[in-house]
Amino acid sequence: MVDTIPALMTGEDNFEVVRDQIAGLIKANADEQVILAAAEPDPSLWELRVFTERSNAWEQFVNIDVNDAAANFSPIVNVWFDRSQFPGATGNTVDYQRSSSTFNIDIVGFASSADDGGTGQIPGDQEAALVNQRGIRFVRRILMAAENRHLQLDRTVVGNRWIQSITSFQPQLDSNPAQQIVGSRIAFTVEFLEFAPSADLSNLLEEIRIDVHRTEDGEIVLQQQFGESPP
Amino acid sequence: MNLRVVAEADLAFILEDGVYGFGWPINVVNPDGASQGLTGYSADIEQLIDDDTGTAVTGRLATAAIRIKTLTIGLPIAIADATKKPWLITFDDINGTEYTFKVQDSAPDRALGIVVVTLELWKS
Numbered sequence: 001m002v003d004t005i006p007a008l009m010t011g012e013d014n015f016e017v018v019r020d021q022i023a024g025l026i027k028a029n030a031d032e033q034v035i036l037a038a039a040e041p042d043p044s045l046w047e048l049r050v051f052t053e054r055s056n057a058w059e060q061f062v063n064i065d066v067n068d069a070a071a072n073f074s075p076i077v078n079v080w081f082d083r084s085q086f087p088g089a090t091g092n093t094v095d096y097q098r099s100s101s102t103f104n105i106d107i108v109g110f111a112s113s114a115d116d117g118g119t120g121q122i123p124g125d126q127e128a129a130l131v132n133q134r135g136i137r138f139v140r141r142i143l144m145a146a147e148n149r150h151l152q153l154d155r156t157v158v159g160n161r162w163i164q165s166i167t168s169f170q171p172q173l174d175s176n177p178a179q180q181i182v183g184s185r186i187a188f189t190v191e192f193l194e195f196a197p198s199a200d201l202s203n204l205l206e207e208i209r210i211d212v213h214r215t216e217d218g219e220i221v222l223q224q225q226f227g228e229s230p231p
Numbered sequence: 232m233n234l235r236v237v238a239e240a241d242l243a244f245i246l247e248d249g250v251y252g253f254g255w256p257i258n259v260v261n262p263d264g265a266s267q268g269l270t271g272y273s274a275d276i277e278q279l280i281d282d283d284t285g286t287a288v289t290g291r292l293a294t295a296a297i298r299i300k301t302l303t304i305g306l307p308i309a310i311a312d313a314t315k316k317p318w319l320i321t322f323d324d325i326n327g328t329e330y331t332f333k334v335q336d337s338a339p340d341r342a343l344g345i346v347v348v349t350l351e352l353w354k355s
Contacts, residue, residue, distance in 0.1 A: 059289075062277070062289060062290070062291065063277075063291070066352050066353070066354040067354060067355050112351070112352040112353065112354045113317065113333045113351060113352065113353050113354065114353065114354035115316075115354075115355075119315070119316070120312070120313050120314040120315055120316065121310070121313055121315070121316055121317050121333075122313065123311065123313050124333070124351055124352065125351075126313075176292070176335055176336050176349040177279055177290035177291055177292060177351075178275075178290075178292065178293045178332065178335075178350055178351050178352050179290065179291055179351070179352060180351060180352070
């Protein structure tokens with residue numbers, strides 16, 4: 001006979017919360033940028049279309065009608081969870097573990113060749129790359145803005161966030177698809193705590209637990225418990 | 232008769248027979264704006280072959296095959312220079328919807344007299 005977790009497991013793990021928060025921040029900021037760009041010649045240049053955990057979000061570019069005035073050519077952003085690593089030296093075996101998780105943020109840009117209105121042309125391959133890089137620029141700035149230091153989540157839970165790499169996928173020379181699409185991936189690492197479900201700890205040995213807090217005036221204080229079972 | 236000459240002559244039936252064959256109306260426009268209507272072979276499918284794996288992947292592949300001898304406005308080639316107009320190819324799909332493409336890649340076979348062009352989307 002084994003002990004089981006007595007309570008129904010509901011709610012999301014923090015990696016799901018962080019993933020959705022990343023997407024939410026990108027979307028909210030992109031929408032705000034479009035509003036701020038109202039006086040610009042083309043405010044739609046600040047638009048991003050944001051998805052989470054989609055396997056083929058860029059499919060809408062595959063059969064898009066480039067001559068359709070209502071078609072949306074804004075970069076597509078797809079946020080998906082890649083992996084979590086749990087360093088053994090941090091956290092504890094009872095109630096929380098520190099996670100270093102990587103979220104992949106795929107950015108897809110589309111463009112088509114067009115007449116430039118003069119004696120030349122707008123090359124679709126170059127334009128698609130520029131659209132893609134515009135998306136990268138916006139996403140990077142949003143995620144690394146000071147306001148998003150802790151992704152606007154509880155700073156006692158979300159510790160740090162960092163862009164590990166930005167990689168672009170160049171079209172293969174011999175494929176020559178009719179669509180000009182360029183993709184990039186931002187590998188985004190976030191450190192946060194994952195909490196274990198509550199358990200009966202009455203049989204455990206005494207555990208010393210120290211919590212680190214920052215007071216309102218910025219002072220760092222340590223809080224330590226003696227002789228009590230963790231909540 | 233030289234077989235190569237025969238093969239080139241056969242292109243009239245292979246590519247340009249729009250009545251009993253697969254020939255299809257195609258319009259070609261060169262960078263100077265000169266336009267020529269002719270009959271050739273057009274394709275517009277939704278499948279590519281991934282070069283690394285050899286497997287089929289989603290992606291629109293549009294091509295046209297034209298008899299070089301029929302062309303009077305020049306040989307379609309890819310124009311990468313943004314200060315110049317590209318070659319444009321227009322043809323209908325089977326349902327009569329017209330599509331205009333830019334020549335993205337050109338593969339002329341001067342031995343047999345046929346040019347195959349790979350096309351990309353063009354915003355009219």
